[in-house]
Amino acid sequence: MLDYLGLESDLATEERMIRDTAREFVDQQVKPDIADHFVEGTFPTDLVGEMGELGFYAPNLSGHDLPDVGERAYGLLMQELEAGDSGVRSMASVQGALVMYPIHAYGSDEQKDRWLPTLASGEEVGCFGLTEPEHGSDPSSMETRAERDGDEYVLQGSKTWITNSPIADVALVWARDTSAEDSPVRGFLVETDRDGVSTDKIDEKLSMRASITGSIGLSNVRVPEDNVLPGVTGMKGPLSCLTQARYGIAWGAVGAARDCFEVAREYASDREQFGSPIARFQLQQEKLAEMATQITLGQLLAYRLAELKERDELTPQQVSMAKRNNVEMAREVSRTAREMLGGNGITTDYSPMRHLANIETVYTYEGTHDIHGLILGHDLTGIPAFE
Amino acid sequence: MKILVTVKEVAEAADDFELPDGALDIDERYLEYDLNEWDEYGVEEGVQIAEENEDTEVVSVTIGPERSEETIRMALAKGVDRAIRIWDDALEDVAFLDVEARARILAAVVAEEDPDLVLTGVQANDDGFGATGIALADRIDFEWAAVVNHLDLDVEGGLAHVHRELEGGVEELTDVELPAVLSIQTGINEPRYASLRGIRQAQSKEIVPYELADLDLDADVTDSPLSLTSMYEPETESSATVFEGSPEEEADQLGELLGEMGVVEG
Numbered sequence: 001m002l003d004y005l006g007l008e009s010d011l012a013t014e015e016r017m018i019r020d021t022a023r024e025f026v027d028q029q030v031k032p033d034i035a036d037h038f039v040e041g042t043f044p045t046d047l048v049g050e051m052g053e054l055g056f057y058a059p060n061l062s063g064h065d066l067p068d069v070g071e072r073a074y075g076l077l078m079q080e081l082e083a084g085d086s087g088v089r090s091m092a093s094v095q096g097a098l099v100m101y102p103i104h105a106y107g108s109d110e111q112k113d114r115w116l117p118t119l120a121s122g123e124e125v126g127c128f129g130l131t132e133p134e135h136g137s138d139p140s141s142m143e144t145r146a147e148r149d150g151d152e153y154v155l156q157g158s159k160t161w162i163t164n165s166p167i168a169d170v171a172l173v174w175a176r177d178t179s180a181e182d183s184p185v186r187g188f189l190v191e192t193d194r195d196g197v198s199t200d201k202i203d204e205k206l207s208m209r210a211s212i213t214g215s216i217g218l219s220n221v222r223v224p225e226d227n228v229l230p231g232v233t234g235m236k237g238p239l240s241c242l243t244q245a246r247y248g249i250a251w252g253a254v255g256a257a258r259d260c261f262e263v264a265r266e267y268a269s270d271r272e273q274f275g276s277p278i279a280r281f282q283l284q285q286e287k288l289a290e291m292a293t294q295i296t297l298g299q300l301l302a303y304r305l306a307e308l309k310e311r312d313e314l315t316p317q318q319v320s321m322a323k324r325n326n327v328e329m330a331r332e333v334s335r336t337a338r339e340m341l342g343g344n345g346i347t348t349d350y351s352p353m354r355h356l357a358n359i360e361t362v363y364t365y366e367g368t369h370d371i372h373g374l375i376l377g378h379d380l381t382g383i384p385a386f387e
Numbered sequence: 388m389k390i391l392v393t394v395k396e397v398a399e400a401a402d403d404f405e406l407p408d409g410a411l412d413i414d415e416r417y418l419e420y421d422l423n424e425w426d427e428y429g430v431e432e433g434v435q436i437a438e439e440n441e442d443t444e445v446v447s448v449t450i451g452p453e454r455s456e457e458t459i460r461m462a463l464a465k466g467v468d469r470a471i472r473i474w475d476d477a478l479e480d481v482a483f484l485d486v487e488a489r490a491r492i493l494a495a496v497v498a499e500e501d502p503d504l505v506l507t508g509v510q511a512n513d514d515g516f517g518a519t520g521i522a523l524a525d526r527i528d529f530e531w532a533a534v535v536n537h538l539d540l541d542v543e544g545g546l547a548h549v550h551r552e553l554e555g556g557v558e559e560l561t562d563v564e565l566p567a568v569l570s571i572q573t574g575i576n577e578p579r580y581a582s583l584r585g586i587r588q589a590q591s592k593e594i595v596p597y598e599l600a601d602l603d604l605d606a607d608v609t610d611s612p613l614s615l616t617s618m619y620e621p622e623t624e625s626s627a628t629v630f631e632g633s634p635e636e637e638a639d640q641l642g643e644l645l646g647e648m649g650v651v652e653g
Binding site: 020025077 | 587
């Protein structure tokens with residue numbers, strides 16, 4: 001895969017081995033039938049346990065028998081998974097960064113012991129409930145409520161656009177605790193088999209089709225107070241999770257773009273028109289040059305982010321910059337690659353249009369492109385545009 | 388029990404490479420290195436035996452330069468306990484090691500490690516001699532079985548019940564007494580991926596470097612009656628006939644062709 005500045009030759013042995021293992025896994029277990037899943041609108045559920053066995057969920061966390069790999073190795077893993085399909089990377093991101101991370105960071109010892117081992121192995125699946133039908137970019141206006149009743153909470157509300165909710169065993173639901181002063185946002189671990197929980201699937205997607213998306217309906221759902229994450233109060237809870245996941249997206253988008261680039265480069269070298277491979281034509285060469293340059297710049301952003309994250313100096317705004325840039329880059333690269341493939345490019349025989357369709361979701365979820373622009377604008381000017 | 392698995396890092400040439408006239412090897416820039424495919428199955432078989440039998444140690448041995456450590460470490464990540472890597476200036480200087488040289492070097496390792504079972508790949512996908520395992524068995528006077536595609540080990544009885552793949556789809560079922568050398572065929576198992584935890588653990592597993600002198604061997608171990616005289620790409624000629632039409636029409640065309648070629652009378 002394209003590595004124009006040779007960044008991967010500076011990787012440590014452990015990182016290279018993780019990259020190679022992930023790449024082999026994607027080549028053998030994801031690529032052969034991911035297009036069929038995309039067409040059918042199904043997720044390759046066999047991968048849930050297989051990825052768990054390999055330690056792909058939250059491998060950058062420590063303790064609880066988790067692999068505790070470095071942030072760059074974690075990024076490389078996300079990159080390789082998304083070279084397969086954004087849906088596969090999303091599975092790993094949600095399970096690891098949005099469910100295991102908050103339990104690891106804010107959970108009680110009992111919660112960690114209960115959930116981390118089975119989520120890590122993929123025996124159980126988690127989902128993350130923040131977005132609501134009426135509250136997307138402005139999640140702090142959420143309407144989902146939790147009211148204390150003795151040593152229980154009663155949850156009421158609905159969440160939507162929830163990756164994996166229909167197959168989840170547990171939902172981390174963010175809701176306002178109306179029994180506490182100022183109704184702070186708290187995290188609730190809601191087992192999906194509790195009375196009053198519904199998880200309907202959203203079927204009409206034209207993007208990220210090889211990924212399961214649904215809603216979470218909460219109708220007088222009772223959970224014990226032990227199911228509240230004790231370690232965090234307020235929007236910091238969900239937002240800190242999103243920073244973790246967005247870090248993985250910044251890396252993943254480079255993977256999707258690299259896959260598109262390689263497909264386009266190979267196609268241009270093989271496809272003959274006017275008596276020679278189309279790669280000979282200047283218009284095609286310029287496209288490849290531009291794609292390679294943009295991918296390399298995105299790669300540099302991701303690598304720098306890894307260094308800052310490893311040092312614990314990474315700011316959410318820096319993650320916003322990388323998520324915003326790299327996903328847009330992947331959007332442009334996948335579109336250009338599709339274009340170079342001509343009519344063949346609109347079929348599922350080639351990956352670019354599948355990536356292109358997926359990227360529309362990635363562009364929008366975990367903070368839309370525009371919202372990340374406003375986060376950067378706020379950071380650069382000191383003036384918030386959205387308050 | 389101790390299992391010794393021989394492994395080899397092999398070079399794979401890119402699809403498009405150039406081989407100048409007179410060159411005896413493909414230039415480094417066209418090569419990528421990976422673990423020999425057959426050895427992957429040998430490693431997996433060794434690791435599975437260790438998982439099923441307590442107190443079993445799996446040791447990998449390779450003859451190769453420092454570069455090969457990363458490939459060997461992947462075997463450690465998949466469950467091999469430790470590794471031995473043999474390299475020496477004398478090995479650096481020779482174009483290739485013949486079967487005899489490999490068998491002598493590996494025999495010295497067997498003398499040192501005293502394994503109950505030695506697993507080798509059937510062949511290496513670079514030079515493809517397909518003889519190292521059996522030559523080694525002969526030298527160390529172990530029982531042996533070649534091209535093993537099913538292994539059922541009776542540890543207490545010291546017996547390996549094996550299926551051997553013979554030509555023409557014939558299988559031989561046989562028992563081999565330990566200590567033994569088995570050359571492992573692809574498909575005997577499903578090699579695992581290295582888990583992230585395994586990769587982490589592998590970083591602190593031991594790869595002991597040996598030189599020839601450490602094994603009481605001299606540089607003359609590399610002396611060989613074989614020498615590489617030339618390397619070239621064979622001319623390939625392929626003629627494919629594509630039948631077109633309905634299944635019936637295609638069958639007729641195929642029948643006609645087979646008749647013309649004298650395969651069937653008709």
